[in-house]
Amino acid sequence: MEKVKHILQQVGLKATKSRCEVLAFLIEHHGPISIEEMQKKLAKKSPDRVTLYRMMQQYYAAGIINRVDFREGFERFEFQDHHHHHIVCTHCAVVEEFELCDADDIAKHALKHSKKFKIIKDHSLELFGLCNSCTKKGL
Amino acid sequence: MEKVKHILQQVGLKATKSRCEVLAFLIEHHGPISIEEMQKKLAKKSPDRVTLYRMMQQYYAAGIINRVDFREGFERFEFQDHHHHHIVCTHCAVVEEFELCDADDIAKHALKHSKKFKIIKDHSLELFGLCNSCTKKGL
DNA sequence: TTCTAGATGCAACTATATTGCATTAACATA
DNA sequence: TATGTTAATGCAATATAGTTGCATCTAGAA
Numbered sequence: 001m002e003k004v005k006h007i008l009q010q011v012g013l014k015a016t017k018s019r020c021e022v023l024a025f026l027i028e029h030h031g032p033i034s035i036e037e038m039q040k041k042l043a044k045k046s047p048d049r050v051t052l053y054r055m056m057q058q059y060y061a062a063g064i065i066n067r068v069d070f071r072e073g074f075e076r077f078e079f080q081d082h083h084h085h086h087i088v089c090t091h092c093a094v095v096e097e098f099e100l101c102d103a104d105d106i107a108k109h110a111l112k113h114s115k116k117f118k119i120i121k122d123h124s125l126e127l128f129g130l131c132n133s134c135t136k137k138g139l
Numbered sequence: 140m141e142k143v144k145h146i147l148q149q150v151g152l153k154a155t156k157s158r159c160e161v162l163a164f165l166i167e168h169h170g171p172i173s174i175e176e177m178q179k180k181l182a183k184k185s186p187d188r189v190t191l192y193r194m195m196q197q198y199y200a201a202g203i204i205n206r207v208d209f210r211e212g213f214e215r216f217e218f219q220d221h222h223h224h225h226i227v228c229t230h231c232a233v234v235e236e237f238e239l240c241d242a243d244d245i246a247k248h249a250l251k252h253s254k255k256f257k258i259i260k261d262h263s264l265e266l267f268g269l270c271n272s273c274t275k276k277g278l
Numbered sequence: 279t280t281c282t283a284g285a286t287g288c289a290a291c292t293a294t295a296t297t298g299c300a301t302t303a304a305c306a307t308a
Numbered sequence: 309t310a311t312g313t314t315a316a317t318g319c320a321a322t323a324t325a326g327t328t329g330c331a332t333c334t335a336g337a338a
Contacts, residue, residue: 016284054327110224116235118274155315192296
């Protein structure tokens with residue numbers, strides 16, 4: 001818990017009780033989670049959803065979480081430990097992580113050919129497919 | 140206009156007047172556009188927004204348009220001619236297209252290491268940065 | 279211990295997207 | 309060309325996601 005507090009203070013955020021609990025939860029959770037799911041899992045510990053939204057904005061701005069879009073109509077968030085992306089089954093929503101050999105290759109390549117940009121700060125990369133289980137079921 | 144009609148019929152969609160007009164507009168527009176912007180630009184020609192949403196679902200399922208998420212809280216859609224992705228300025232929203240040498244490399248690489256997937260149908264890839272103009276302004 | 283900037287919760291609100299149903303139009307068949 | 313069937317459309321209502329304003333409270337500094 002002291003570790004979580006330290007992370008927050010390092011990025012210049014007040015280490016309130018709520019913030020520590022939410023961040024600790026995100027670290028333990030693994031995988032992108034929605035605001036609604038967070039509220040349910042945190043249960044009594046959960047702050048108001050408005051506060052969760054505000055936290056996510058701050059954590060993202062501070063670079064300690066990622067924003068993830070699985071084309072569900074809402075965003076997901078996950079603690080940023082190692083750089084990775086996701087493959088999502090469009091039928092059953094199962095998620096698998098994958099890593100690129102050099103994640104920055106794409107940004108470098110894009111910048112080399114870009115006329116309007118010299119600075120890339122973030123990127124989104126998600127793959128959508130059918131998992132083996134759904135494929136077998138012929139979906 | 141006959142060309143547009145042909146595209147629709149080829150993917151098994153009734154070539155109604157509205158559908159042809161919307162698809163023709165998307166082809167001419169270039170770049171990802173939101174439902175709201177479509178309505179404004181199509182003006183009197185525009186179908187109800189419910190119909191636009193339904194069209195986008197069908198066009199996407201048929202593989203003639205792409206879904207694009209610029210983290211704005213809504214989706215954008217664009218006609219799929221050549222495969223490409225986007226760099227978006229998070230400050231002024233200017234957009235530049237970029238192409239990868241081999242766009243499928245990523246999917247291939249991911250599938251090679253995947254345990255749960257053998258089929259990738261689509262992917263999203265967007266870069267977020269600061270454009271040169273906003274960088275100069277020190278934003 | 280006190281003070282203050284900023285964090286939180288609640289209520290209200292805005293925006294985005296979807297559903298149900300009555301009406302209308304495309305296009306296949308006669 | 310006329311007709312029938314299936315699917316497309318528009319409208320109203322609804323659901324879901326995310327934001328704003330403001331009063332209250334709390335972390336951390338003085």
